[in-house]
Amino acid sequence: MAYQTFYVITDWQNLPSQKTALNRTNLLHLENGVKEADIRIVQLDASKLSMEIANTLVKSVNVDTKTGVITVTKLNGAIETYDLDIERxxxxxxxxxxxxxxxxxxxxxxxxxxxxxFINTFKSSATIAFSMTDREVTARIIDGSVTMDKLDPTIQSEFRQYMIEAQNARDAALQYQKFAKRYTIGDSEFEGSETDNAKYYYEGTKQAAETTVTNAAAAARDAETATSQAAIATSKATNAAASANSAAADAQTASEKASTATSQATLASQKAQEAASSERTATTKAADALDSANDAKRYAVGGVVAEDAQDNAKYYYEQSQILKNQIDAAASLVVPQFFIDLETGALMSDKKAQGMRFWLEDGAFYGEVGSEEMEVTA
Structure with a gap:
């Protein structure tokens, strides 16, 4: 801070004037002026530039424009040179x-x-492809090149879980397929199944039904024969009454025919009983075949009992197909490479996204899985 004037001189006057008497007031004024001057001298001495420092200051600077050497001369006479190497x-x-x-x-x-x-080299790989347009290098993911190990660990874990579930569903479906085969036509892996399946009981039922029809037809024929013989016997008896001479012979013949008719009637009754027995056997076999068919349906497509809606070969096949479709959909995802157009400042993508969609909203960038194809251009 610069000093300001502080002392006002006294206009001393000679005798006989009494205006500037040599008294305490005027002497203190003089003393205060001397004191202030003393203080300022001390302050100036404390803040002055020392000779040691002053001698290091630059006295002159000389530049040789031909050699580029700068010569600096200080106050103490010391000389320093600086070579700018303009020859370089x-x-x-x-x-x-x-x-x-x-x-x-x-x-x-x-x-x-x-x-x-000074040139950076960009080399494409089986996964990443580089291209340059107007000195702008762009990298893109090659379609179908992303393998499982390139995915996020969370997605890898989900895919592997889907694969495990699909394999388990496949194994269960194969197992139920075996059971369906076992109860439908039999399987050598299941002991005794060759005589305990729907096909076996169906064939047995069919054969029993055919036997029943055959026996019934035979019984009908025997009954018809018996009726015919009875009619003949009646005719003979009538003839016997009309002809006395041949009555004995005709009576004998009638008796024989009647006996034959009785025998045929008895045989017809036996055949009818056998037919009834065959019918009962056929009914039993048909019921067994129906039970086996229901078991086969229960393990094949369900719909027999409430518990088999999600416990049959068809259900596990459909679940396996759903998981396969999910895995195929994830494998077909195409995620584009996004970049900023330095000329327009717009957000761009190098290709269309498949299986996902992206959008900008209120300055935020969003993305979600979807079935749309899209390309970000702004």
Whole structure:
């Protein structure tokens, strides 16, 4: 801070004037002025530039424009020089066909610089493909090149879980398929199933039904024969009454025919009983075949009991198909490479997204799994 004037001189007057008497007031005024001057002298001495420092200050600077050497002379006479090496300044350059820059310096020497050292090389791989347009390098993921190990660990875990569940469902479906076969037509893996399946009981029922029909037809024929014989016997008896001479012979014949008719009637009754027994056997076999068919349906497609809605070969096949479709959908995801267009400032993508969609909303970038195809252009 610069000092300001502080002392006002006294207009001393000679005798006989009494205006400036040599008294306490005027003497204190003089003393205070001396004191203030003393204080300022001490302050100036404390804040003054020392000679030691002053001698290090620059006295003069000389620049040699030919050599580029700067000579600095200080107050104490010391001299320091600084060489700007202007002889190293590039005065000309040339580029060879091999991509090497030849720099010619001011002193005539030459320096070679390989441009390749300043160029970054981008090499495409089986997963990432690089391309350049107007000196803009863009990287994109090759469609179908993303393998499981490139996915997020969470997605990998989900896919592996789906695969395990699909395999378990497949194994269960195969197991139920075996059971369906076992109860439908039999399977050598199941002991005794060759005589305990729907096909076996169906064939037995069919054969029993055919036997029943055959026996019934035979019984009908026997009954018809008995009726015919009875009619003949009646006719003979009538003839016997009309002819006395041949009555004995005819009576004998009638008796024989009647006996034959009785025998045929008895046989017809036996055949009818056998037919009834065959019918009961056929009914039993048909019931067994129906039970086996229901078991086969229960393990094949369900719908027999309430518990088999999600415990049959068809259900596990459908679940396996759903899991397969989910895995196929995840494998077909195509995630584009996003970048900022430096000229327009717009958000761009290098290709359309498949299986996912992305959008900008209120300055935030969103994405979700979907079936749409889209390309971000703004």
């Amino acid at each position: 300044v590039v005065t000309n350059f040339d580029v060879t066909d091999e991509g090497v820059i030849i720099l010619t310096l001011a002193d005539g020497t030459e320096k070679s610089v390989d441009i390749a050292k």
